[in-house]
Amino acid sequence: MKWxxxxxxxxxxxxxxxxxxxxxxxxxxxxxxxxxxxxxxxxPLQAEDGNKALAVMENEHIDLVVLDLMMPGMDxxxxxxxxxxxxxxxxxxxxxxxxxxxxxxxxxxxxxDDYMTKPVDEEEMILRIRALLRRSQIAxxxxxxxxxxxxxxxxxxxxGYGQEILLPQKEFQLLFKLFxxxxxxxxxxxxxxxxxxxxxxxxDHTLNVHISRLRERFGGWGELEIATVxxxxxxxxxxxxxxA
Numbered sequence: 001m002k003w004x005x006x007x008x009x010x011x012x013x014x015x016x017x018x019x020x021x022x023x024x025x026x027x028x029x030x031x032x033x034x035x036x037x038x039x040x041x042x043x044p045l046q047a048e049d050g051n052k053a054l055a056v057m058e059n060e061h062i063d064l065v066v067l068d069l070m071m072p073g074m075d076x077x078x079x080x081x082x083x084x085x086x087x088x089x090x091x092x093x094x095x096x097x098x099x100x101x102x103x104x105x106x107x108x109x110x111x112x113d114d115y116m117t118k119p120v121d122e123e124e125m126i127l128r129i130r131a132l133l134r135r136s137q138i139a140x141x142x143x144x145x146x147x148x149x150x151x152x153x154x155x156x157x158x159x160g161y162g163q164e165i166l167l168p169q170k171e172f173q174l175l176f177k178l179f180x181x182x183x184x185x186x187x188x189x190x191x192x193x194x195x196x197x198x199x200x201x202x203x204d205h206t207l208n209v210h211i212s213r214l215r216e217r218f219g220g221w222g223e224l225e226i227a228t229v230x231x232x233x234x235x236x237x238x239x240x241x242x243x244a
Contacts (some may be wrong), residue, residue, distance in 0.1 A: 019043045019060065022051040023067035024095075033066065036122050049169040050074030054082060062090070064126075064132060068241065069096030069107070074083075077110045086112030091132035094098070095120060131194055138204055144179055146238050149223040151176055160221065167217075167219055174210050178226060178236035 006021040024030040027048070034044035039202055045060060047053035049071055056062065065083060070077035077095055094112040096103065107115050114128050114229050120123075144151040149160035158165045167175065173195050178186065188207060196202050211226060211234060218224040222239040229235060 018063040019045060019172075020051060020129065021045045021047060021056055021060075021062045021065045023047045023050065023065060023071070023076075025049055025068060029068075032118040033120075033125075034126070037101045037129075039171060040126050050076075050079035053079060057083070057087065063136070064093065064129060066093045066095060066129070068096060069094055069103075077106060080110040080112050081109070089136060091136045093125075093128060093132060095125075131197075134194055143174065146179065146223040149221065151179060158218070158224075160223070165217065171210055171214060174207075175214055175224065175236075178234060179224065179238065182236045182238045185229050185232055185235045189233075214234070 002114065005178055011149065022033050022037070022038055022044055024033065024046075025048050030046055030048065034046055037044040045062065047056050051074060053065070053067070057065075067076050067079055070143055071079075074082075080092055080094065083092060087091065091114075092112045093114045094107045095116045096107075097118045099117045104115050113132055114130065116125060118229055142153045147160075149158065151158055151172075153172075153176055156167050156169060158167060158172075158175070174191065177191065177194065188204060192202055194209055196206070214224075225237040225239055227235050227237050
């Protein structure tokens, strides 16, 4: 199926140093995707099949992979499994003409982080790539230490005041996001898209519930105060106040 180009009006962000590998067997589609990425400030690399993609991965630093599902030889499912086994935290965006829910499930079970169906809209692709890179940056930091409080991304634990608290995944990711950049205001939409995903149909209520739970758990911890920015979203505030 043809990959359709739709001109975008989205602005560039600070992702100019990120290298993205495009794995696509159709030459025209591959070149067009690379041109779109380059125009948005990324550094694209190309591979026409799974084996060549793995060779690139062995010799180059790659920050994210965009791969087609239907390729000769090694298909996108098999390539995704190979990539996930060797590069645990590598963000992967699968692009395919297959639109059945079962195809999506198989893609996520193989290890992809996100999934787009063709025809591909340029703006949506760039937004998804940016969101995946932001999540990857957060995960790569692994730990945040604020005074006597530590947030450990690998274990989803918060340690402090003689306690080690294991949080549900989404609660931890939300807390980690807020305190990776304390004082930064995150809109409600940003938080919902980055924690629950671009395709998620969650509403404000789900975000409100998670914020409320975090406030209840850490209400006396000055290092983990979550402030509401009325009409906008939330921010993390690190006051360093001892728990009463």
